[in-house]
Amino acid sequence: MQKSTPANLEAILIEGIEISPNCLGVINSDKEVIYCNQHFASIFGTTVQNATGKKSADLLRNAWETKQGVIINTDNFEQWLANLHKLHSDKALNQYETDLTDGRWFKMTRINLDSGNTIIMGVDITELKNAQKALEDAHQHIENLVNTDQLTGVHNRRSYNQIAKQECARAIRFNQPLSLLVIDIDYFKAINDNYGHIGGDKILKEFAQTCDKLLRLSDSLSRIGGEEFTAILPMTSQDEAKLIAERIRAQIAQHPFYVSQTCKGINITISIGCSTLVEGDTSMNELFFRADKALYSAKNSGRNKVQ
Numbered sequence: 001m002q003k004s005t006p007a008n009l010e011a012i013l014i015e016g017i018e019i020s021p022n023c024l025g026v027i028n029s030d031k032e033v034i035y036c037n038q039h040f041a042s043i044f045g046t047t048v049q050n051a052t053g054k055k056s057a058d059l060l061r062n063a064w065e066t067k068q069g070v071i072i073n074t075d076n077f078e079q080w081l082a083n084l085h086k087l088h089s090d091k092a093l094n095q096y097e098t099d100l101t102d103g104r105w106f107k108m109t110r111i112n113l114d115s116g117n118t119i120i121m122g123v124d125i126t127e128l129k130n131a132q133k134a135l136e137d138a139h140q141h142i143e144n145l146v147n148t149d150q151l152t153g154v155h156n157r158r159s160y161n162q163i164a165k166q167e168c169a170r171a172i173r174f175n176q177p178l179s180l181l182v183i184d185i186d187y188f189k190a191i192n193d194n195y196g197h198i199g200g201d202k203i204l205k206e207f208a209q210t211c212d213k214l215l216r217l218s219d220s221l222s223r224i225g226g227e228e229f230t231a232i233l234p235m236t237s238q239d240e241a242k243l244i245a246e247r248i249r250a251q252i253a254q255h256p257f258y259v260s261q262t263c264k265g266i267n268i269t270i271s272i273g274c275s276t277l278v279e280g281d282t283s284m285n286e287l288f289f290r291a292d293k294a295l296y297s298a299k300n301s302g303r304n305k306v307q
């Protein structure tokens, strides 16, 4: 036998809604809040008493002005509101996520009823969002670790391979210039012999950081071997690459490197092989091959040179 609806169902529902951690509100066809619980009112940064009977647009405007409740990132509130109305009136059911100035997140469901009333419900998804953010941060951290050379802090060989692939594909596709420098510290074995492996490491680190600062943000410096580095220079012609390489060579030659606080500045030099994308190249391997050959030639012609 079918049970009849209890006469006090409305009271039961309202009692449940009031103590629920979720939010619920009803808006009539005049866009006024006719019922809401405290969590719903808090979306506007206000109380149930204050929200009830008010137009939802005025409540949102107040939230935006006082920076309480829902975060509204706009300089032009009226334009933002017009866009929101359009978005919400297009469909009978809308779902979206919203965050509040107190750090909470709600997954909102908005149902436009045929009667002209709208029911808005929100589930608190703050914990889920925080877990998602922690996971994204951890992922970013791991990504940085696997792509960074631990000693110098610049890109490692793995990262070089990825960037090389991307930049080369982009340059070929859009017919843009692309250059590569292969940089090697001269007589690094002697540096290790004179200052020890730890001293050598300090020089490698300072060299990489100094060199990185001499490049543009769009360039990427990688350590691909012991004392061998590459610099990928997007949107850079052969002549520009030569100028950049020469500037790095000259700056490094006059930069004093310190392996301890008491020692005097050590001078090092570098040799650089330069190459630029030419018609027929299909990958960075071809540029690397030519730049590495040029580096070999720079070493053979006395070092401290750009070829």
Ligand SMILES: Nc1nc2c(ncn2[C@@H]2O[C@H](COP(=O)(O)OP(=O)(O)OP(=O)(O)O)[C@@H](O)[C@H]2O)c(=O)[nH]1
Residues within 6 Å of the ligand: 151, 184, 185, 186, 187, 188, 189, 190, 192, 196, 197, 198, 199, 200, 201, 204, 225, 226, 227, 299, 303
């Ligand atoms: N301190 C330190 N030394 C390294 C590292 N990786 C490689 N090396 C050293 O770098 C030196 C490279 O020596 P070589 O390849 O003979 O070249 P070089 O002495 O720089 O001579 P040229 O390149 O011909 O000018 C070796 O002594 C390696 O042990 C590192 O991570 N730290």
